Amino acid sequence: MTGDALTAPVLRLTDLRKSYGALRVTDGVSLAIGPRELHAIIGPNGAGKTTLVHQISGLAASDSGRIEFYGEDITALPMDARARAGLVRSFQIVSILPGFSALENVALAVQARSGSSFRFTGDAAAEPALNDVAMTLLARFGLASRAGFTAGLLSHGEKRQLELAIAMAAAPKLLLLDEPLAGTSHEESSRVIATLKELKREVPIILVEHDMEAVFALADRVSVLVYGRIIASGTPDEVRRDPEVRSAYLGDEAAEAMT
Amino acid sequence: MNEIADRNLAVAPRPRASRLRQAALPVAIFAVLALMPAAAHFGASGYILALMTRTMIYGLAAMSLDLLIGCGAMISFGHAAFLGIGAYAVGILSSHGIDDVFIQLGAALAVAALFALATGAISLRTHGVYFIMITLAFGQMLYFLFTSLAAYGGDDGLSLSRSHVFGLPVLRSDLTLYYVAFAALLGVYLACRAIVASRFGRVLRGIKDNPVRMQAIGFAPYRYQLTAYVVAGMICAVAGVLLANASEFVSPAYVGWQRSGDLIFVVVLGGLGTLHGAILGAAAFTLLAEFLSGLTEYWGMIFGPILVVVVLFARGGLASLLRGTR
Amino acid sequence: MTLTLALVQILNGVQFGLILFLIAAGLTIVFGVMDFINLAHGVQYMVGAYLMAAFTALTGSFWLGLVLALPSALLIGLILEMLVFRHLYARDHLAHVLATFGVIIFLNQAVKLAFGAAPLSVPVPQALAGAVTLAPGLLYPVYRLVMIGAGLLVGLLLYVTVNHTRLGMLVRAGASNAPMVSALGVNIRLLFTIVFGVGAMLAGFAGAMVAPILSVEPGMGDNVLILAFVVIVIGGIGSIRGAFIAAVLIGLTDTLGRFFAPTLLRAVLDPAAASQTGRALAPMLIYILMAAVLFFRPTGLFPVRR
Structure with a gap:
């Protein structure tokens, strides 16, 4: 450098x-x-x-x-x-995919930066390359136990953490x-502050x-x-x-x- | 936006038993359809066969629309245009003596793709109610075009004879046509399932759920929605080719906006975003229409209110009703 | 000679456009204030025409017919609102489209049952029959002139109401921010009902006006509805000014297109081909116009900011 x-x-x-x-x-x-x-x-x-x-x-x-x-x-x-x-952002009013599982929320962001999304076959939800990265990120943000939960049903604080996990999955510069x-x-909020200190x-x-x-x-x-x-x-x-x-x-x- | 669809969400990951139960309904539907001709053999077979062929064709058309509405949040009110393109491809080509089904199908797919690309590119620049209305208007545009084709029957439409396969008139048998429609329906269903589960389909569903979130992680909705629009249009054109063969007739009425409205009804009745629901919806729709029109000339006076009631009370559609999870 | 003919066509276009405006105005306000897509707006126009036909035949007088038809159209509109539409406001657009589609199917059949499938006609009133000479060689039916006048008058009335009354202020505010209006303590339910009633009556009025020059038949509202959609999409949904301009634009394009397209094409094609292509092209013109407008301005000419 x-x-x-x-x-x-x-x-x-x-x-x-x-x-x-x-x-x-x-x-x-x-x-x-x-x-x-x-x-x-x-x-x-x-x-x-x-x-x-x-x-x-x-x-x-x-x-x-x-x-x-x-x-x-x-x-x-x-x-x-x-x-x-x-250049990756988060939103003042929490913005996630409420109908998807927490894992898929993050996996989609991983998908966005790895390979083409114009693939019409294969089960995207079962791609280990996407899910593994997503799972690691979820664990990092304290959401490992929530991976299979519908994102829209998480608590507000969990949604905030999830949004940060999504942002990190998008490979931000x-x-x-x-x-x-x-x-x-x-x-x-002290949880989020601690996370930001790390990030x-x-x-x-x-x-x-x-x-x-x-x-x-x-x-x-x-x-x-x-x-x-x-x-x-x-x-x-x-x-x-x-x-x-x-x-x-x-x-x-x-x-x-x-x- | 998606109040009707969001019912089939599970809180926890689905265990395998529930996945099996989910597959049970589609398997049952296709099993019934596969065995129907044998059962019909004992009754008024010709009539039932024709009715069920039509049902499967509408199911096919509705399934392609479900891909748009149920998975992509694109409420197209002009989807019958593609039915018309497929039907007229058969009508126009056969009136020039080109009877081969593969040429007709190829022409139908090509024209449908071009029409979808051109109208979709403009329509998808708009959102919400503008999208509904602009697709409606493009459908009407095609309707008037077909109406003015005096050489091909204009308002009155055009009679035709069924397509040939490698020069052989095999589709002349109603039973063969039934199984061709069945195979098309099954093939399209499996293809749609694959698309919905694929990377592409997941992006499409994500865009339906929260377009801004998808943009914020780097997906441009326009490209994915336009692709889906073209794919759905082409699938519906296949239904059009089959419809022309089944009724041995094409007319501008295939493209009318009422037909597009019927297709939306079929999709909602069956259950948005379920794909196999489109078949259930189509069956309920054709049987209801058949039953009511046998009852009275003014069957619309019963059918209209049923539609209203379905919208007001039966959210989730037949698919979720039969699955027992509302 | 050709010039006079062209002038007559222009007047016809304006007259058609103003009728479209009467229908589109209600549609655009209802959508703007209530975020409600009412496909059944077209059958309200049909109902207006049928009521006019029925009451004129009953009373033997055009004027009495009109006086009776208008409140009846309003009443039917309000009944529909109470029975069906009211329960849809909180739902999504898909639900609006489907339920009001059901209402169309019902009413189209209902008038067939009540009045028969054959078209009805309404005589032009004695006082407005005949034609006037507008210019040397330019003869134009009085009744059509009256329609133009009535359309302009209603347009003016709407303009004044929307821009210079309290009700109008609420309508404008509602079009750009409905939650705010209800937060101000306005009885939003009442506002909706009034707006809806006005829209239904305007459509009914348009139907009553065209009854003497068109045949009154089931399904007559369907095509008009789609044209009204084209109008409000081009004008910008929620904008009455946009609806007015777009309606006249569509009226002129459609009328003049049908008239001139074959003639113009004769310059490049042989007469038979020109007349056929022209006939094919003319009805598509307005949709091409709409596509062009939306391509450059996806929210119409006069978008209402939300």
């Missing part, structure tokens, strides 16, 4: 914009994510966090600006192509996590999160998004001390977590 590959950003956003009518939801966001970092994006409700995630993942098109992923311009690619390139703690109980050693992560405690426990760098603009970006300590952040953003739980 050259020194360049160790430091060159894996994702670079340049002047990204998006409006809904007169409302500027993303207003010139520029950001670079390094190869070894967990970069948290925080911001008050309505700051445009989820829209930004949609733009990065390709679920929503950008009005203007540029998205580069490992040096490639992916601005015009649809979400599935970005996923195949290794960057994980884009949209509020992975939303709706989890205290116990469940950040393997893959760069963008973490969009409401839970300040989690953000400051996990993040290498933090960017603060307010009204579609990034008003501060730096290490957790720098951001904590930034006066603009304090005046624009603090007030509720954030203030307590920051001080």
Whole structure:
């Protein structure tokens, strides 16, 4: 590996914009994510966090600006192509295949990156090459005993873990996590935080999160998004001390977590 | 979206005994169909044979539609178009003296594939109710095309004689035609089963379950759905070829939107996403229609409300009813 | 001479388009507000025509017939809503399609049983009979002009209602965000019933209007229904403005296509082939138009944002 590959950003956003009518939801966001970092994006409700995630993942098109992923311009690619390139996301409202077993949820993600899916014969559910990898991942995320269960019937916390297992099965080169703690109980969330701590050693992560405690426990760098603009970006300590952040953003739980 | 289909989910992995029980119903269906001609021999054999041949042909057409609706979440309201393409391939070619069934079948498959590719490519750009309506409109487009083919009977349709196999008129025997239809149905059923269980089928089912999730792990729904659309269209064209042979007649009515509606009804009645349910649905449909039309000229006044009642109360279809797990 | 003929065809196209609009308007509002696909909307048009025929024959007067036919059409629509449709709102589109398909089969047969299979006709009222000279050599039936006027009037009325009344505001809000409307404490049940009733009555009105110029027969609503679908798909589902523009567009394309396609093709084909190809092509034109529109704009010309 050259020194360049160790430091060159894996994702670079340049002047990204998006409006809904007169409302500027993303207003010139520029950001670079390094190869070894967990970069948290925080911001008050309505700051445009989820829209930004949609733009990065390709679920929503950008009005203007540029998205580069490992040096490639992916601005015009649809979400599935970005996923195949290794830009893998999770959803704020948990998104799994509710009618499939937990194992098949993960196995499908493995299938997406191993061989053609234009195969019309053979029992996909019985392919050991897919199931073995999937089973290992399920075990890793504490879901081994749930492998055969219909995913839609799992508990909310289990669904969150399953979604992470699916994301890891898709061979991510960057994980884009949209509020992975939303709706989890205290116990469940400490479980997810522990998982994320492990994952950040393997893959760069963008973490969009409401839970300040989690953000400051996990993040290498933090960017603060307010009204579609990034008003501060730096290490957790720098951001904590930034006066603009304090005046624009603090007030509720954030203030307590920051001080 | 898939409230009707999602009933056959198990919570825990299925033990083998339950898998056997699942196979029991399809095996029973095909056993009954295989032995039917022998039983019919004792009664009004010609009539029953013709009726059951038609049932199997509709079952075949409905099964291809089940591949779209039940597995791929594509509610096509123009599926009868492919029935018409298959039937007219026989009608038009035989009116030019080309009687060979393989040429007719080849033409039917080729035209069906092209039509499915062209209309599917446009229709699948849309979603939900737009997809329902645009497939309906494409079906009507074909209906009017057939209506205007004055050389081939126009509105009135076209009589034809049954196809030849290697120059031999073997299909002239109703019993042979019955078993040809039976073989086609069985072959298509096994093929569809394989497709649904395959990698491709699993992607298709995943897209039905949660398209955004599938995109997020790297699958582009459009390519898979379009492929399924073409495959289903081609299967239905086979049913069309058989239908023309069974009735020795083709007419634009085969393509009418009511026919597409009937096919959807058959699929839902039988049980979405079950494949063999399409055969049960077709049997119930043809027998019901036969029975009611013998009862009164205005049988639609009974049939229509039955349809409404089925939708309102019989979710899950005949397949789940017979399996005893609702 | 040809120019006059073309003008007559254009007027016919507009008149046909406006009738389509009356039907499509109800269909698009019902779908927009209630997310409900009502295939039985076409038979409501047929029922309107039959009621008109029955009441005109009964009273001997076109006007009395119309006055009686409209509330009856509304009543039948509301009965259907109560018996069947109401139980479907919470279900998926597939259930809508199938159940309303059943209603079509029932009603098509029911009118056959009640009135016979033979087409009925309704005389054009004395006051609106005959033709007027619109331009030198351009004679046009008064009744068709009245239909154009009535279509425009209803269109205007709908426009004002939707854009300048409280009911209209709710309809617009419902089309873009139905849960929000019910969250505001609006009686959504009542709103649905009103919207549905208006749609049924519009379709019935269209049926009553065409009764004197078309034959009234079972199944007359089926083709019109599909054309209305084409209209609302092109216009953008939920958009009344889109339905209006698309309806006139479809009316003109269909009418002019049938008239001109054989003539135009004569330039490239020999007359016999031209007339046959033209006849084959003309009925397909609107579907080709729809395919083209949806290819470039998959949610129609005036999509309602959801």
